[in-house]
Amino acid sequence: xxxxxxxxxxxxxxxxxxxxxxxxxxxxxxxxxxxxxxxxxxxxxxxxxxxxxxxxxxxxxxxxxxxxxxxxxxxxxxxxxxxxxxxxxxxxxxxxxxxxxxxxxxxxxxxxxxxxxxxxxxxxxxxxxxxxxxxxxxxxxxxxxxxxxxxxxxxxxxxxxxxxxxxxxxxxxxxxxxxxxxxxxxxxxxxxxxxxxxxxxxxxxxxxxxxxxxxxxxxxxxxxxxxxxxxxxxxxxxxxxxxxxxxxxxxxxxxxxxxxxxxxxxxxxxxxxxxxxxxxxxxxxxxxxxxxxxxxxxxxxxxxxxxxxxxxxxxxxxxxxxxxxxxxxxxxxxxxxxxxxxxxxxxxxxxxxxxxxxxxxxxxxxxxxxxxxxxxxxxxxxxxxxxxxxxxxxxxxxxxx
Amino acid sequence: xxxxxxxxxxxxxxxxxxxxxxxxxxxxxxxxxxxxxxxxxxxxxxxxxxxxxxxxxxxxxxxxxxxxxxxxxxxxxxxxxxxxxxxxxxxxxxxxxxxxxxxxxxxxxxxxxxxxxxxxxxxxxxxxxxxxxxxxxxxxxxxxxxxxxxxxxxxxxxxxxxxxxxxxxxxxxxxxxxxxxxxxxxxxxxxxxxxxxxxxxxxxxxxxxxxxxxxxxxxxxxxxxxxxxxxxxxxxxxxxxxxxxxxxxxxxxxxxxxxxxxxxxxxxxxxxxxxxxxxxxxxxxxxxxxxxxxxxxxxxxxxxxxxxxxxxxxxxxxxxxxxxxxxxxxxxxxxxxxxxxxxxxxxxxxxxxxxxxxxxxxxxxxxxxxxxxxxxxxxxxxxxxxx
Numbered sequence: 001x002x003x004x005x006x007x008x009x010x011x012x013x014x015x016x017x018x019x020x021x022x023x024x025x026x027x028x029x030x031x032x033x034x035x036x037x038x039x040x041x042x043x044x045x046x047x048x049x050x051x052x053x054x055x056x057x058x059x060x061x062x063x064x065x066x067x068x069x070x071x072x073x074x075x076x077x078x079x080x081x082x083x084x085x086x087x088x089x090x091x092x093x094x095x096x097x098x099x100x101x102x103x104x105x106x107x108x109x110x111x112x113x114x115x116x117x118x119x120x121x122x123x124x125x126x127x128x129x130x131x132x133x134x135x136x137x138x139x140x141x142x143x144x145x146x147x148x149x150x151x152x153x154x155x156x157x158x159x160x161x162x163x164x165x166x167x168x169x170x171x172x173x174x175x176x177x178x179x180x181x182x183x184x185x186x187x188x189x190x191x192x193x194x195x196x197x198x199x200x201x202x203x204x205x206x207x208x209x210x211x212x213x214x215x216x217x218x219x220x221x222x223x224x225x226x227x228x229x230x231x232x233x234x235x236x237x238x239x240x241x242x243x244x245x246x247x248x249x250x251x252x253x254x255x256x257x258x259x260x261x262x263x264x265x266x267x268x269x270x271x272x273x274x275x276x277x278x279x280x281x282x283x284x285x286x287x288x289x290x291x292x293x294x295x296x297x298x299x300x301x302x303x304x305x306x307x308x309x310x311x312x313x314x315x316x317x318x319x320x321x322x323x324x325x326x327x328x329x330x331x332x333x334x335x336x337x338x339x340x341x342x343x344x345x346x347x348x349x350x351x352x353x354x355x356x357x358x359x360x361x362x363x364x365x366x367x368x369x370x371x372x373x374x375x376x377x378x379x380x381x382x383x384x385x386x387x388x389x390x391x392x393x394x395x396x397x398x399x400x401x
Numbered sequence: 402x403x404x405x406x407x408x409x410x411x412x413x414x415x416x417x418x419x420x421x422x423x424x425x426x427x428x429x430x431x432x433x434x435x436x437x438x439x440x441x442x443x444x445x446x447x448x449x450x451x452x453x454x455x456x457x458x459x460x461x462x463x464x465x466x467x468x469x470x471x472x473x474x475x476x477x478x479x480x481x482x483x484x485x486x487x488x489x490x491x492x493x494x495x496x497x498x499x500x501x502x503x504x505x506x507x508x509x510x511x512x513x514x515x516x517x518x519x520x521x522x523x524x525x526x527x528x529x530x531x532x533x534x535x536x537x538x539x540x541x542x543x544x545x546x547x548x549x550x551x552x553x554x555x556x557x558x559x560x561x562x563x564x565x566x567x568x569x570x571x572x573x574x575x576x577x578x579x580x581x582x583x584x585x586x587x588x589x590x591x592x593x594x595x596x597x598x599x600x601x602x603x604x605x606x607x608x609x610x611x612x613x614x615x616x617x618x619x620x621x622x623x624x625x626x627x628x629x630x631x632x633x634x635x636x637x638x639x640x641x642x643x644x645x646x647x648x649x650x651x652x653x654x655x656x657x658x659x660x661x662x663x664x665x666x667x668x669x670x671x672x673x674x675x676x677x678x679x680x681x682x683x684x685x686x687x688x689x690x691x692x693x694x695x696x697x698x699x700x701x702x703x704x705x706x707x708x709x710x711x712x713x714x715x716x717x718x719x720x721x722x723x724x725x726x727x728x729x730x731x732x733x734x735x736x737x738x739x740x741x742x743x744x745x746x747x748x749x750x751x752x753x754x755x756x757x758x759x760x761x762x763x764x765x766x767x768x769x770x771x772x773x774x775x776x777x778x779x780x781x782x783x784x785x786x787x788x
Contacts, residue, residue: 211610
């Protein structure tokens, strides 16, 4: 068992050896630029990119020409939200999203608000679920885009995207999903979910960092308009200029190819491990709560609140386990997780929360060891915690929900 | 058949040292650099070191002035759009040149559609901007000068010091698209007073998918980000850091820092040998952009009576990779704007081929080209109705 045990797969994943192997030729002698139309190096690069496009498309049930490569999901999210809004601003200026989206979506929306758009941030219930009925009610004749993430990176809750999609498409509005945590992990088909746009991140699915994709449905009679974020050279049919990161793209393609084959079985394996994890912790500790929906959640996500314990102190004390409190993108600040707050947790419980993300090579032994470590550390911290003492003596409120 | 790659201005092979430096960050230290656990912290340290290596290559006083991006195009967009939108209350006039790379030109056109006014300065027959022309185009509402240093098509180096002097005298900051210059000629942002500078890894032996923007201290607060989301790069550029590529970029910069002068001399020698060899073996050939200061690795030759595209394809059949014009434009069949701005006739422009050398180019490569080029040109001339 390697130490520390990596339990932070929502933040990033190790690259699959197969993926790196696929990338190697493009990091060595196949170094051509696909835009080089005039020689064999360029053509070989173009071929590799075309193949990767097919692999990405295949995983989500799309056409290759509907896949556009970016530098990652942050860019894909920015491109989808800002790109659609700016392109359709004559038609309307209202966007609907929800409070627990990744910062890339929320901050893009905030930027658009400064440009004159209105954004509705729908609330979520205590499990982090969005209500499709609330989406329907929020739609106005100015609404041009709805963006709802497929599954939340912090608590793992899987949104009812198919139902939301039905509501959104019934009104002919464009529908985007940040599917960073679900592509290659659970069923994610753009037709089933009625999506027009979808964001993908390679490094969340055992691919390399620095590359992602945006799926854009080929609509009829007219193509979707998107105002590019990056100009210059017209790559990716003008949607995303910039010399293609061929090795990264090849890696993303291979990661999608592998994901397509392994996700059903892997999903089951991870679900079993996840349930073992949660059961083990609940057995050993009291005043401990699983955040997010109990069953409609990512197979690999465990987010727990340990009342009376400081999450950061717990993480710091558990050097044998790498995990996180809140999202990595906010981990360098002491801001309480806005996701947990949106779900109704009070600050104390938010600060007492840890997220564990299992992965493709997580073993049962690692899960058991982690459970053991967590239970003993939490107990130790609670011995010194006046809050916990008050809780047990019935003085403090239990959950603040 | 011996394969020869002379299209370094399109892209360059990755330096083995750079790949080696990056390797551990694929398989062993693969954490998210924003994470606080050990995996994350080690990744963070690697990013910090790479930042210093990039800073050193371009003479940036502080590593924190370097923002990592996904490449040269993003750096250029961030510089120009980011600064323009951040400063639009002070003015809407931007000055650039007619020989910019499509990344700059298309960004400027997009800004025009947003209500900005653009002046595209003319250039002389060598592709150089006249500082006088710059002075004349300055207005009270001018907020930015963006100029390419190291032209991608012909290699022209601009009189940067004079241009910066003029701009600064008018309190206008200067962005330099140094994508083709970094790693080929010495760059010192502090000494030259350049305010913003864009570079791309893959032009000089670093990886694809990563670049950087130097932002002079103090300027960043006036700029708007393009990518919002996480707090990475001090809020200037959101997105999980591409650690392996950043490390590779840093290493490539370090490698170049150590041997820039020598490599410059070596490339100049090889390039001059190629140019002289072609001129002595083939008639009716004119080097474009030669005569002023040029990148040491670039030579753009116009062959009378030949279509550049045909020559390039024929050379590919012989295992030699070169190109016509900017490979970065997907616009096929459009005559080169750069050459047009330099006063090159359409015919001469269509007969031009760009040879660009780099770290892997050897004497044998040049000999091979000199061996086969004359007969290839001759054959095409015989077949051509133009000659």
